[in-house]
Amino acid sequence: MAVIEAIATTYLEADAASVTFSSLGSYEHLQIRGGAHTDAAGAGYNAFHIRFNGDTAANYAFHYMRGYNGSNTAATAATGYSYIFCGLEPGPGGLSTAYGTAIIDILDYRNTNKNTTISYSPAIATGAGGSTEVQFGSGLWDSTAAVTSIVLTPQSGNFTRGSEFTLFGLASS
C-alpha cells in the first residue's frame, strides 16, 4: 500500500447540493484537495463548509485569518456552529469560469481519544478587478468519535458542474 493514496474523487457532471465521502479507509490522516464553483444567486463568491458523521448539531468551532481584495486583512472566531467553514467558491456574480481552491487537512481522524481538528487553506482569485481572497484556518468538531463520513456543502445554492474534490489518505506505517 502506498503511503499516500487517493481514496476517492468526485467530479460533478451536474450541479449538486453537496459532496459526500463515506468510505474513508484506515489511514492516519486525511486530506481533501478540491476546486468549487457555486450557483448561489448574486454571489461574487461564497463559502462552503464541512461536517462529520452527519452531525448537524452545534458542535463545531472555527477560526480563520484572511487577506482579501488586495489590501485587507482580518480574522474571525466562531463557536456553536453546525459546520466548519473551510472553502471558497466563485458564484454567478464573479468570474464564471473560475473555481476556488481548497486544501483541508484532517489529522488523526480515527483516534477516539481526540476531538477532530482540521486546518485548511482556501483561496480564490477571480481575475483583474474581481474579488480575491486567501485564508488559513482551523476547525473543531467537538466529538471524540472516529470520523466515518464527510460532507461538503455550499453556504447556499449548489456546487456547479466541474467542481471536483479528491480525498487522500496518509498512512503511518
Next chain:
Amino acid sequence: MAAFTVIDHTELGAAAASWSKTSIPSSYDHLLLKVSARTDTAAHLGNLMLRFNSDTGTNYSQTLLYANTSTPASARSTGLTSIYYGPTVGGASILADTFGAIKIWIPNYANTANFKQASIDGVIENNSTTNAQWNLHVAAGLWSSTAAINAVSLTDLAGGNLVQYSTFTLYGVTGA
C-alpha cells in the same frame, strides 16, 4: 510522481518532555512532519521548539503571520536556539481532548551546500472566541547550517510535557 515513505510514527503512550527522531536517512528529497499534539502547560497558547541535529546554539531565525484576535499580525526574530513560530500548540487550558494540528515541510534537508528552511503552519483550535484562546500560525524558519539534517526534535517552549495521545508522523518525500 512524488512518493512518500513513513520514516517514523509515534503516538505517545504517556506524557513526554519531547519527541525526536534521529538517524534520519539522507536518501529523500524532502521531509514532511505532521503533528497532532497538546501540552500539559497551564495556558491556552504555547509553542514547540523545533531543532535540527540537537543544535542548541543561536543558529535559528523565524518569521510569522499569525492571528489570535480579529487582527492578523506578523513577527520575526533571529539569533534563536530553536524555531518556535509555526509549531503552535495548545496547553491544559483549552478544551479537553482537543489537539493542535501542525505541518512542517523541510525541503532539500540533506544538502550540504545551503542553510535549511522550514515551512510551517500550525493551529490551536478551541471552542472559544476569546482573544488568545485560539491561534493560527503560518511561518518560515531558518537553520543557519549547511549540515545535512539527520535529527529533528520538538520540545515545549514553556517546559511542560507533550500529553498522551500526541502523534508525530515523519515522512520522507522523493520525486517531483
